[in-house]
Amino acid sequence: xxxxxxxxxxxxxxxxxxxxxxxxxxxxxxxxxxxxxxxxxxxxxxxxxxxxxxxxxxxxxxxxxxxxxxxxxxxxxxxxxxxxxxxxxxxxxxxxxxxxxxxxxxxxxxxxxxxxxxxxxxxxxxxxxxxxxxxxxxxxxxxxxxxxxxxxxxxxxxxxxxxxxxxxxxxxxxxxxxxxxxxxxxxxxxxxxxxxxxxxxxxxxxxxxxxxxx
Amino acid sequence: xxxxxxxxxxxxxxxxxxxxxxxxxxxxxxxxxxxxxxxxxxxxxxxxxxxxxxxxxxxxxxxxxxxxxxxxxxxxxxxxxxxxxxxxxxxxxxxxxxxxxxxxxxxxxxxxxxxxxxxxxxxxxxxxxxxxxxxxxxxxxxxxxxxxxxxxxxxxxxxxxxxxxxxxxxxxxxxxxxxxxxxxxxxxxxxxxxxxxxxxxxxxxxxxxxxxxxxxxxxxxxxxxxxxxxxxxxxxxxxxxxxxxxxx
Ligand SMILES: Nc1ncnc2c1ncn2[C@@H]1O[C@H](COP(=O)(O)OP(=O)(O)O)[C@@H](O)[C@H]1O
Ligand SMILES: [Mg+2]
Numbered sequence: 001x002x003x004x005x006x007x008x009x010x011x012x013x014x015x016x017x018x019x020x021x022x023x024x025x026x027x028x029x030x031x032x033x034x035x036x037x038x039x040x041x042x043x044x045x046x047x048x049x050x051x052x053x054x055x056x057x058x059x060x061x062x063x064x065x066x067x068x069x070x071x072x073x074x075x076x077x078x079x080x081x082x083x084x085x086x087x088x089x090x091x092x093x094x095x096x097x098x099x100x101x102x103x104x105x106x107x108x109x110x111x112x113x114x115x116x117x118x119x120x121x122x123x124x125x126x127x128x129x130x131x132x133x134x135x136x137x138x139x140x141x142x143x144x145x146x147x148x149x150x151x152x153x154x155x156x157x158x159x160x161x162x163x164x165x166x167x168x169x170x171x172x173x174x175x176x177x178x179x180x181x182x183x184x185x186x187x188x189x190x191x192x193x194x195x196x197x198x199x200x201x202x203x204x205x206x207x208x209x210x211x212x213x214x
Numbered sequence: 215x216x217x218x219x220x221x222x223x224x225x226x227x228x229x230x231x232x233x234x235x236x237x238x239x240x241x242x243x244x245x246x247x248x249x250x251x252x253x254x255x256x257x258x259x260x261x262x263x264x265x266x267x268x269x270x271x272x273x274x275x276x277x278x279x280x281x282x283x284x285x286x287x288x289x290x291x292x293x294x295x296x297x298x299x300x301x302x303x304x305x306x307x308x309x310x311x312x313x314x315x316x317x318x319x320x321x322x323x324x325x326x327x328x329x330x331x332x333x334x335x336x337x338x339x340x341x342x343x344x345x346x347x348x349x350x351x352x353x354x355x356x357x358x359x360x361x362x363x364x365x366x367x368x369x370x371x372x373x374x375x376x377x378x379x380x381x382x383x384x385x386x387x388x389x390x391x392x393x394x395x396x397x398x399x400x401x402x403x404x405x406x407x408x409x410x411x412x413x414x415x416x417x418x419x420x421x422x423x424x425x426x427x428x429x430x431x432x433x434x435x436x437x438x439x440x441x442x443x444x445x446x447x448x449x450x451x452x453x454x455x456x457x458x459x460x461x462x
Contacts, residue, residue: 114305117266118319118371119295128318132309 001180004171011167012188018081018161019150019192022088026149029089030096037097038104048097055094061155063087068159084156088149095145103138104130136207143200147193154189164188216244219279219406220265220375226273227257227264227430234260236430237274242375245404249417249438252427253453258410259302261427262377265408266299278374295324298368298376302383304360306352306367312339313348316367324371331370338366342396358389362396375406382413394420414457418442426450 033048055063064087071078107130115125157166168185172178220242227235234257242248250258263269265276267285276283283293306315313335320331339345342362352360361381368376378397382390394416400407401420411417417424417438424441426434428449434441445451 110301110303110305111307113268114299114301114307116268117294117297117299118367119291119293119323120319121291124322128322129307133307136309 001184004167004177004180004184007167007171008164008184008188011162011164012192014161015150015153015156015163016192018084018088018156018163019153021085022092022153023146023149025085025089026092026096026145029093030100033093033097034100034104037101052094052097055091059155060087060091060152061158063090064155064159080156080159080161083159084153084161088152091152092145092149095148096142099138099141099145100134102141103134103136106137107133139207140200140204143196143203147196147200150193150196151189216246218242219244219246220408221277222265222274223276224274225261225264225271225276227260227269228272234430235264238427238430238432239274240425240432240435242406242408244406246406247401247420247422248408248425249421249423250408250410250425250427251412251414251417251453253456256427257430258427259379262299262379262408262410265377266294266297291323295319295371296374298371298373300361300364300368300376300378300381302380304352304357304364304384306360306363308352311349311351312344312355312363315352315363316370319367320370335366335370338369339363341399342366343392356389357385358392361385361389361393365393365396365400369400375408376400378407378409378411380410380412382411414442414454426453428453 033051036044036048064083067078067086067090068080068083071083111129111133112125115129120128153163154165156163157169160166162170164185168181171181218241220240222238222240225235225238226233238261240248250261252258260269264271265283267283267287267290270285278293278296281289281293284290287293306312307318310318313332316335316339317328317331320326321328336345336348339348342365344359344362344366347355347359347363352363355363364381381397382393385393390413394413397407397409398416398420409417409420421438424434424436424438425432426441426445426447426449428447433447434445434450436446441450442454445454
């Protein structure tokens with residue numbers, strides 16, 4: 001079994017790299033879109049709403065095919081890695097938007113008013129009063145999204161990215177080592193996801209006990 | 215007479231068709247303590263919220279030292295810094311310690327030196343008997359303590375006028391006193407205040423003037439001795455009777 005380890009390690013690195021990049025872009029998209037929804041910015045909020053519907057109601061595999069085979073057709077050259085990141089960001093952006101938006105909206109309106117009555121402008125109110133509270137409220141949903149998105153990277157193999165899933169399928173196809181391949185696949189996903197899951201629960205606990213929720 | 219600090223001129227506030235404040239005019243002089251009373255829903259909170267531009271107004275104008283208070287006005291954040299407000303429900307920031315609740319606006323909004331504000335904050339905390347709570351979080355405090363902190367937070371902004379909206383209404387009876395004593399002391403210091411309260415004994419003690427609002431209109435505006443012993447209107451008499459207990 002050891003002879004396959006290097007292959008899996010390489011694949012794991014790819015999975016993590018694309019996963020992290022996709023998640024970072026998801027966070028950026030999520031922040032922007034959740035602010036648009038929170039501040040009810042006209043017209044743009046409609047576009048965001050449509051984006052969220054499309055993103056949440058189509059499978060990542062379909063989104064990836066669209067980007068991977070569609071973009072070159074309209075003359076935009078692309079490669080599998082960029083497609084993977086773009087697909088994951090397109091999907092993750094909407095999930096992150098929902099997580100951040102519900103966090104922002106869960107902050108009591110009276111908090112906003114007391115900030116305003118202390119003479120804070122919109123930016124200061126957001127920066128010092130709303131955002132810190134919203135972030136803490138969002139953490140459970142945020143961590144769930146991170147894990148969800150890392151798991152979703154398993155469909156990258158469909159656009160011939162040599163991620164963990166691709167490696168396992170490849171080995172099964174070449175050497176019929178089904179049991180070993182699948183075993184290693186599970187182990188490597190666990191190695192990636194378990195620590196994140198643990199960090200997530202620790203964070204949640206910290207937030208719950210650190211001066212919150214009267 | 216002292217200088218006019220706050221002038222409310224023919225103020226009208228509506229929610230849709232619903233008229234909440236109807237042609238309200240009121241002048242508050244420097245150092246004056248005005249207590250606003252009236253039955254629930256008559257528009258007391260709305261009046262205070264209009265003064266702080268938390269509500270849009272549909273008619274008339276409100277001026278602080280001659281400067282017009284407008285919700286979308288350019289100088290609204292500067293004006294709000296001169297108006298300290300304490301709400302009925304505890305509105306401290308739950309993610310910050312007591313000290314940081316107090317420091318936030320003076321340091322970040324008024325850009326004052328943190329050391330200076332901190333010294334002042336501790337001075338004020340000592341005055342309200344809570345200097346040992348500086349590092350606590352709001353959820354670790356009782357309702358009465360939270361309200362005293364909220365008052366300190368407002369004071370640290372050096373406001374020209376303080377607005378109190380039923381700050382003891384949500385408190386257990388034994389905590390009402392500790393909060394009202396703080397407000398009494400502020401009156402002693404000559405602070406300008408508008409106080410909405412249902413504590414009539416306190417109103418009598420603290421007020422220079424009583425405003426009685428009924429159905430969105432000011433229908434009495436008089437000295438406390440006058441108001442409590444000889445109310446002019448039938449509505450005010452009925453209102454005051456609610457606070458009397460007699461066996462039939
Ligand atoms: N956001 C709102 N929308 C519609 N009506 C409101 C709103 N806020 C308050 N009101 C109405 O305005 C009236 C005055 O309310 P308020 O100023 O809170 O009364 P008070 O503080 O004297 O008890 C009430 O009849 C209340 O129902
Ligand atoms: Mg009220």
